[in-house]
Amino acid sequence: MRSDMDQDLKRRAKKVLPDGVYGHESTKLLPESYPQFFSRAKGAYLWDADGNKYLDLMCAYGPNLLGYGDERVDAAALAQSKLGDAMTGPAPVMVELAETMVGMVAHADWAMFCKNGTDATTMAKTIARAQTGKRIILVATGAYHGAMPWCTPLPAGVIPEDRAHIQHYDYNSVESLEAAVSAAGDDLAAIFATPFKHDAFTDQAALDLDYARRARALCDQTGAMLIVDDVRAGFRLTRDCSWELVGVRPDLSTWGKSFANGYPISALLGSDRARDGAASIYATGSFWFAAVPMAAAIETLRILRDTEYLEHMIGLGDYLRAGLHQAAHDNGFGLRQTGPVQMPLFLFEDDPDFRVGFAWSEAMLKRGVYVHPWHNMFLCDAMTQSDMDLAIAAASAAFQEVRERYSSLQPHALLAQMFSARAAE
Amino acid sequence: MRSDMDQDLKRRAKKVLPDGVYGHESTKLLPESYPQFFSRAKGAYLWDADGNKYLDLMCAYGPNLLGYGDERVDAAALAQSKLGDAMTGPAPVMVELAETMVGMVAHADWAMFCKNGTDATTMAKTIARAQTGKRIILVATGAYHGAMPWCTPLPAGVIPEDRAHIQHYDYNSVESLEAAVSAAGDDLAAIFATPFKHDAFTDQAALDLDYARRARALCDQTGAMLIVDDVRAGFRLTRDCSWELVGVRPDLSTWGKSFANGYPISALLGSDRARDGAASIYATGSFWFAAVPMAAAIETLRILRDTEYLEHMIGLGDYLRAGLHQAAHDNGFGLRQTGPVQMPLFLFEDDPDFRVGFAWSEAMLKRGVYVHPWHNMFLCDAMTQSDMDLAIAAASAAFQEVRERYSSLQPHALLAQMFSARAAE
Numbered sequence: 051m052r053s054d055m056d057q058d059l060k061r062r063a064k065k066v067l068p069d070g071v072y073g074h075e076s077t078k079l080l081p082e083s084y085p086q087f088f089s090r091a092k093g094a095y096l097w098d099a100d101g102n103k104y105l106d107l108m109c110a111y112g113p114n115l116l117g118y119g120d121e122r123v124d125a126a127a128l129a130q131s132k133l134g135d136a137m138t139g140p141a142p143v144m145v146e147l148a149e150t151m152v153g154m155v156a157h158a159d160w161a162m163f164c165k166n167g168t169d170a171t172t173m174a175k176t177i178a179r180a181q182t183g184k185r186i187i188l189v190a191t192g193a194y195h196g197a198m199p200w201c202t203p204l205p206a207g208v209i210p211e212d213r214a215h216i217q218h219y220d221y222n223s224v225e226s227l228e229a230a231v232s233a234a235g236d237d238l239a240a241i242f243a244t245p246f247k248h249d250a251f252t253d254q255a256a257l258d259l260d261y262a263r264r265a266r267a268l269c270d271q272t273g274a275m276l277i278v279d280d281v282r283a284g285f286r287l288t289r290d291c292s293w294e295l296v297g298v299r300p301d302l303s304t305w306g307k308s309f310a311n312g313y314p315i316s317a318l319l320g321s322d323r324a325r326d327g328a329a330s331i332y333a334t335g336s337f338w339f340a341a342v343p344m345a346a347a348i349e350t351l352r353i354l355r356d357t358e359y360l361e362h363m364i365g366l367g368d369y370l371r372a373g374l375h376q377a378a379h380d381n382g383f384g385l386r387q388t389g390p391v392q393m394p395l396f397l398f399e400d401d402p403d404f405r406v407g408f409a410w411s412e413a414m415l416k417r418g419v420y421v422h423p424w425h426n427m428f429l430c431d432a433m434t435q436s437d438m439d440l441a442i443a444a445a446s447a448a449f450q451e452v453r454e455r456y457s458s459l460q461p462h463a464l465l466a467q468m469f470s471a472r473a474a475e
Numbered sequence: 476m477r478s479d480m481d482q483d484l485k486r487r488a489k490k491v492l493p494d495g496v497y498g499h500e501s502t503k504l505l506p507e508s509y510p511q512f513f514s515r516a517k518g519a520y521l522w523d524a525d526g527n528k529y530l531d532l533m534c535a536y537g538p539n540l541l542g543y544g545d546e547r548v549d550a551a552a553l554a555q556s557k558l559g560d561a562m563t564g565p566a567p568v569m570v571e572l573a574e575t576m577v578g579m580v581a582h583a584d585w586a587m588f589c590k591n592g593t594d595a596t597t598m599a600k601t602i603a604r605a606q607t608g609k610r611i612i613l614v615a616t617g618a619y620h621g622a623m624p625w626c627t628p629l630p631a632g633v634i635p636e637d638r639a640h641i642q643h644y645d646y647n648s649v650e651s652l653e654a655a656v657s658a659a660g661d662d663l664a665a666i667f668a669t670p671f672k673h674d675a676f677t678d679q680a681a682l683d684l685d686y687a688r689r690a691r692a693l694c695d696q697t698g699a700m701l702i703v704d705d706v707r708a709g710f711r712l713t714r715d716c717s718w719e720l721v722g723v724r725p726d727l728s729t730w731g732k733s734f735a736n737g738y739p740i741s742a743l744l745g746s747d748r749a750r751d752g753a754a755s756i757y758a759t760g761s762f763w764f765a766a767v768p769m770a771a772a773i774e775t776l777r778i779l780r781d782t783e784y785l786e787h788m789i790g791l792g793d794y795l796r797a798g799l800h801q802a803a804h805d806n807g808f809g810l811r812q813t814g815p816v817q818m819p820l821f822l823f824e825d826d827p828d829f830r831v832g833f834a835w836s837e838a839m840l841k842r843g844v845y846v847h848p849w850h851n852m853f854l855c856d857a858m859t860q861s862d863m864d865l866a867i868a869a870a871s872a873a874f875q876e877v878r879e880r881y882s883s884l885q886p887h888a889l890l891a892q893m894f895s896a897r898a899a900e
Contacts, residue, residue, distance in 0.1 A: 059570050066573035068585050068750050073759025075564050087567050091559035099567055108563040113761060118559060128553075134516035134543060136737040138533040138845065139500050142512050142524055145484050148491035160493050165590040165739060166760040176624055180632030197759045198623065199601055204757035207605030214636035281761075307761045312561040314590060314739050314762035325493050332629035334498025334622045335591040336538060336706075336732045337739035420563065 112307035117432025130345035167281035167306035168196030178240035181327025245292030254389030367391025373442035381449035413448030537732035542857025555770035592731035593621030603665035606752025670717030679814030792816025798867035806874035838873030
């Protein structure tokens with residue numbers, strides 16, 4: 051596996067970006083052999099800058115829902131681009147898309163479109179405060195809701211005031227949520243919740259029904275807004291807001307990543323309970339009204355409604371989970387596979403510093419399967435059973451390789467440093 | 476001029492958006508006859524949803540720099556889209572684009588890419604605090620730097636803490652800037668400045684050289700970061716940071732809107748003086764690493780370097796300004812044309828509630844020229860002298876029409892309400 055081009059690009063990037071690639075697509079906290087740059091993507095596959103091909107279980111960290119370069123979505127986007135994209139006002143597709151999303155998402159009466167998931171979560175926070183006239187926002191400890199100063203997980207340059215009145219509770223814990231609501235007194239504006247527990251570096255956990263219902267009841271009692279942050283999981287669990295699976299409807303839900311199959315658009319959906327607050331705030335962006343991503347979203351959502359994409363992904367996910375379980379077991383590894391099968395996370399038993407997971411991930415990469423050692427992954431509709439067979443076969447060989455190298459494994463230097471800094475806090 | 480389709484879309488939008496179109500492309504604060512939705516754009520022209528055609532002097536509020544649907548830029552974008560857009564990592568074009576921008580912008584040693592102008596300004600603020608370890612950010616009163624809670628001009632849902640340690644000074648005033656820096660004591664993190672004064676609802680003003688130099692000197696003395704917010708004016712004044720025209724180099728500059736000719740990308744550029752701070756913060760977005768807008772930007776920037784786009788726009792702007800001056804004078808109007816000729820603003824003498832400007836703008840619209848009554852406009856490279864002749868001829872007829880209707884003009888209801896609310900503050 052050559053990697054000259056990637057190494058060269060990394061060297062160049064280090065000069066003209068502050069310290070190489072930043073943000074969630076940086077490989078700084080990934081195994082050494084992971085490529086940073088990709089030259090091509092199609093369907094379920096990805097090619098790095100050196101031409102190596104991978105079955106991509108990250109799906110661009112979510113946006114790739116139907117397959118890279120889906121021809122149906124690309125055709126809709128291209129048709130709109132020949133008419134207009136960013137113009138002096140929105141195109142009719144903006145109304146059509148809002149009607150489509152309001153029609154698909156049970157709790158939603160209205161929509162706002164933006165560019166980043168963080169735009170949507172920040173608007174949700176602001177609208178909750180505008181709607182209620184109150185200040186306190188409850189967020190589950192460890193949950194990711196974006197990268198603005200009020201929510202970024204690495205708060206360099208953030209001042210305490212940026213997070214004023216942001217309070218925490220433990221996800222899935224009725225007791226902790228009740229205590230936080232009680233502590234908020236008469237000043238509770240909103241409760242944020244992810245669809246399930248999908249924090250990095252730790253096992254994923256399904257949504258607890260009592261917790262979800264209690265969150266709704268507490269918002270009803272206090273007048274606060276219930277916000278489900280569906281940016282990461284939206285339309286990968288159901289063709290509606292993810293909490294609709296348990297029959298609990300939020301006042302606001304945030305969307306992004308996948309609903310235009312990779313075209314840049316995110317959304318905030320809301321019920322009439324939050325409409326006045328939403329109408330009162332000022333939020334905007336240079337490209338928020340651009341028509342091409344909206345046309346792509348309309349076509350993506352049509353495909354979601356008209357095809358078995360979801361059942362297909364779940365079928366593949368079940369198959370992959372069973373196959374990996376068997377392969378791990380056969381090789382004497384305790385592989386913890388958590389989360390919905392179509393958004394899996396793979397962590398190893400007895401691997402506190404992730405050295406086993408990193409080694410296994412590198413062994414998978416070498417065999418043409420791109421997996422992530424500490425962040426949930428994503429399946430897409432373009433994957434097939436033979437892709438899953440490829441992943442399972444790669445996994446068997448990778449388990450064997452790691453078993454042979456087990457005693458010589460070392461932790462990743464930067465990750466180890468990060469963990470020890472956290473432990474010292 | 477039919478407007479059935481636009482009216483129908485507005486009615487539908489009112490249901491499925493919180494209160495119709497939000498943000499800077501909402502027509503709520505524009506004359507009644509202005510269309511909200513556009514079905515098509517090409518070159519310098521725009522068609523509304525009812526098929527009416529306009530010479531578009533707003534250029535999508537900036538993004539349209541070369542002309543809508545520029546075939547060179549669209550070809551570069553399409554070629555990249557066939558390879559990949561949002562992937563699990565960036566494409567090589569990310570490095571190429573960073574090298575290109577660092578090569579063009581004299582003060583820049585590195586680049587970060589994002590989606591909204593507000594992403595770039597917010598990162599600049601956060602980096603300034605990370606770099607200096609200090610808190611106070613100075614912003615000119617009335618300047619627009621985006622729509623996040625720390626900077627949005629309409630602060631519904633914003634709490635005082637969101638703006639903690641944001642202090643104000645008067646643009647172009649050395650005395651006011653010195654007083655604000657002095658008041659910041661040992662806690663100054665940054666001074667924000669726009670390239671020139673381009674606030675809405677008021678005459679634009681050129682940059683005062685003493686003020687620019689003093690801002691630089693004060694940052695050098697205190698260790699604070701000087702930030703030029705070039706989101707609106709970037710590459711419309713010069714092929715470099717706008718303050719390069721006066722020889723003053725910031726530490727950070729923010730870019731957006733136009734450098735990919737309408738494809739969604741913004742950027743933060745910085746010098747080595749701010750590199751450590753930039754490397755330390757965490758900021759990211761689902762689509763920040765997408766390759767298509769980067770490929771579009773590379774081609775746009777090539778065109779900016781290789782063609783006379785800027786000189787062409789300035790020539791047209793001079794011609795338009797002279798023609799409008801004459802037409803206004805001939806009809807007895809005092810038309811105040813301010814700002815760079817390629818980013819003009821038209822306000823009327825003796826028009827405190829904008830009723831004359833609104834009536835004239837409507838009269839222009841009726842004649843196929845889209846002008847804005849209180850926000851600076853933008854020329855683009857696709858415009859021609861005959862387009863300017865069209866605008867000047869329309870203006871002559873519009874002045875005549877307004878003169879005839881003068882005594883019966885009424886102010887715009889919502890704008891009047893906004894002004895009286897501000898006056899009461």
